[in-house]
Amino acid sequence: MSDIKKVNDQISIESVGDVALVCINFPPVNAAGIGVREGLSKAIETLNAEGRVKAIAIYAAGRTFVAGADITEFDKPLMQPSLPETLNTIEASRIPVICVLHGTALGGGLELALAAHGRIALEGTRIGLPEVFLGLLPGAGGTQRLPRLTGMAFALDVALSGRQVYAKEALDQGAIDRIASGDPRDVALSAAQEVVAGTLATRRTCDLDSELDQAAIDGTRAMLKKKQAHLVSPHLIVDAVEQSAGDFDAGLKFESDSFMACLDTPQRAGLIHAFFGERAVSNIAEAKGAPRDIAKIGVIGGGTMGSGIATSCLIAGYTVRLIEVAQEGLDRGMATITKNLEGAVRRSKMSAEARDAALGRLHPALGLDALADVDLVIEAVFEQMEVKKDIFGKLDTICKKGAILASNTSYLDINEIADCTARPGDVIGLHFFSPAHVMRLLEIVQGAKTDADVLATGFALAKKLKKVGVLAQVCDGFIGNRILAHYSKMASYLVLDGASPQEVDTALEEFGFAMGPHKVGDLAGLDIGWMTRKRKAGTRDPRERYAGDLADRICEQGWFGRKTGKGYYLYDDGAAVPPVPNEAVAGFIDAIRAEKGITPKTFSNQEIVDRYMTAMIVEATRVVADGTAKRPVDIDMVFLFGYGFPRFRGGPLHYADTIGAAELVSRIETYAKDDEDYWQVPDLLRKMAADGTSFADLNKEG
Incomplete structure (x- = not known):
């Protein structure tokens, strides 16, 4: 039998025999906002005061563990308890505390796990410290606790790159203690029972020593001096990690002071603006309508742009028809797409199996007639109006009703192109940037007669391609090139x-x-x-x-x-x-x-x-x-x-x-x-x- 009590709306305690399961339930990403911090602090303090249980396991409901800070609290006065105070409360607990991670444990989420006395990650979990992307450094012990578990070289890599580390690498480096499978709550219960039985060891991270890795420190400083001399937070990250070789409390104080110094920099303001801006561009009425269904995409042109666009669509899971006028051009385009996908495999952006599946969805053809059944056509040919008008006039008679006709033009008038068809409402500009399978910007150009659901489809496509879609009106060069x-x-x-x-x-x-x-x-x-x-x-x-x-x-x-x-x-x-x-x-x-x-x-x-x-x-x-x-x-x-x-x-x-x-x-x-x-x-x-x-x-x- 178990007994569940709510600490607040975001934290609950489930007692099962002599263990307690603390659940974080703050959808969608369980951000470490004031409710989570208050609830966790109170839960740990209450359980320690009662002394009923012998082990505590923290886990999260939903699709992920704590994925970072609560962005709605950015630029607001700090509410107590702060995250460092909450994590210090967890680490100081007399009762062993373990964390069970799933989905992502990023920023404050990873720092929460580091403050626990043991860490178990479900298969597929990713951890990371992405604060550098916001012009900050980990401010709740990340620069002090992670080196004590993994060594300085790995801690520097994670904090400076902001990359997400999969569970296997995290285990190999010592950031977590075990990889498990199953439901987070069930794994938490089993692990807590193992702690009580003495078969799962725990320890306070603050009690571990961090060995000074002078070679890693010096090498990283040299790299930053060469490549990022103008940035503030990366250099302070190195300084803070170096401090982890000394007294723990002094290191936390240095980290906190460095974090506050970063808050006052123009760089932090710029990076925060970029963070919110990336999300704001699609927060418009034009992006919120119901899009048309897109499964098959035709790409006209196998040159650099066309091949890049086709690659991006294939990676996103679409079926692609690549169109050229001559076999030589078609062969060249197919080779370029294959090379692009091979590069994605080498960079671990996709698996070999995913590459093979993508190539299986790629269908080359000579002539526009092969586009009769596609849902979206993206024209990416020579930047000449007469060439594009000729193509769109033909597409108007070939493509099925409801198919979207898009031009990848960088400068030309979408309205003039649309007027060559009997369906100007289906015509839109989709301006990709080269190399199209790498660059994240997609200018979505609204013609005078472009239908609302066609615009919404442009934004939905950008999201599926993992690009940043920005709405632009018609003029020579649109936004960027103008x-x-x-x-x-x-x-x-x-x-x-x-x-x-x-x-x-x-x-x-x-x-x-x-x-x-x-x-x-x-x-x-x-x-x-x-x-x-x-x-x-x-x-x-x-x-x-x-x-x-x-x-x-x-x-x-x-x-x-x-x-x-x-x-x-x-x-x-x-x-x-x-x-x-x-x-x-x-x-x-x-x-x-x-x-x-x-x-x-x-x-x-x-x-x-x-x-x-x-x-x-x-x-x-x-x-x-x-x-x-x-x-x-x-x-x-x-x-x-x-x-x-x-x-x-x-x-x-x-x-x-x-x-x-x-x-x-x-x-x-x-x-x-x-x-x-x-x-x-x-x-x-x-x-x-x-x-x-x-x-x-x-x-x-x-």
Whole structure:
């Protein structure tokens, strides 16, 4: 017989003979909020005061153990007991306490388990300390207890990578004591009874020694100095783990102080914004309708984009028809998809069995007629309007009623494409980013006549593909590429006016971009921008400085970047070495400056960053003002997930708020003294400066 008593709405105690089972029931993820903390503290204190039981087992109801902190408490005053206080209460218990883990035990969930006197994980359980993704470090003993169980090298890896570790590895490293199978409650009861019988050993983690691993500490510090010198929390994580070799209480104090120091950093604010923003972009009415059923997807085009899109769809479990016009192109596309899936197996993103099943769902075909029964078609062919209009006109007669017709266009007018069909409501833009099976951004472009359930299907597809779907309205380049076209001009102007491509790249890499704009151009292919400039030549404003002189001259040599071995930089047959500047480019720059009568100036790294980022913010503001993006946060997520914007800065408009609208207006007006056509203050930004409002305020309104 058992007796169950509720401690509060989230915690209950079940007494079974001489053991007690403490159940956490706070769906959906059993987050370590104030109710869980209060209930656990009271349960442990009550059981110790009563002295009736000889062992306590903590487990969780639902699909997971404690998956982390309660995000609804972020940025609110801390309510007592804090998580460290609750965990110290558990660890100090006179009665042995064990935790039974299932699903995930992340962040505070893992720290809870580490504070227990023993840990059992069900098969498939994953543990981790993801606080680094939020600009924080484990603040409830994770940096002090985990090294005592596993050693410093593993603790550093887990805390700095934020990765999720499966139960087998966790057992091998000593983070858990046993792997079991069955229902969490039943395993908890059996384990607690074993503790009473003396067949399952327990011990307090705080009583264990953490041996100083100087090689791991020094090696990690060297790596961080090279790759993450600008970040705060990773360095403090190393310092805290190193402290675990000393007194436990002193280590907890150091960890707590370091956690509080991280809370005050702009990096933490940026990363928190990114965390919530990723979820906010789909929190719109357009994403909440009933989607159409999608099982079979047709992909037109076996090139880089088409193959990547097909790969992503296959990994998500869809059946895919890959369409090409010639056998050679079809064979090449099939080979690329196979290679992509093999890469996923090598990176442990999928099993060999899943790869084989995916390839079994891939059906190549020549000609559009094979798309008659698919539910969704994604066209990914050459970026020319007439080509796309021809394809959509044919799809209109081939595809079944209710099939969605999507274009992967990066710039072109979805409305013009839709008007080539008798079903414009079924037409949508699905702009994937290259490589499509890796990049997480998906711009979902709403045409003037796109049906509501088609939009909802776009968001459902993004979720199934594990991508971040962002709604965009029709304009040249949509959200991301429209803004890119504007600030890319500034990168070119900086070079023409005195900086070198390498100086621009270095300044922006130090700001936090993984690659500067000229390296990105070489990677993407300079011919893409060249083609766009030629397409838009007739619409160019004659008053605005032309920014393509240098890039055009490079492309005229047949140098398109990495694919040709030359661009702004020289590339040594794909060797994994930093590229060296292409000295011929410096000659082109000198010639263009002479032709235009430009006297070169010197720019500091900060001046480069200020001009480049201000240009980005200016066009991003216009995109919000004219409704191309619903909210500033949508633009931030586009740039975090599609353009390599440094995540710790939160996105261009979150970063703009750290500067302030008034300062941005002042900058623009100063820059306009040299180029009044390019530098113009957006009305929205001027209004924000006058009102003292921010882009964060606009997000709240949205």
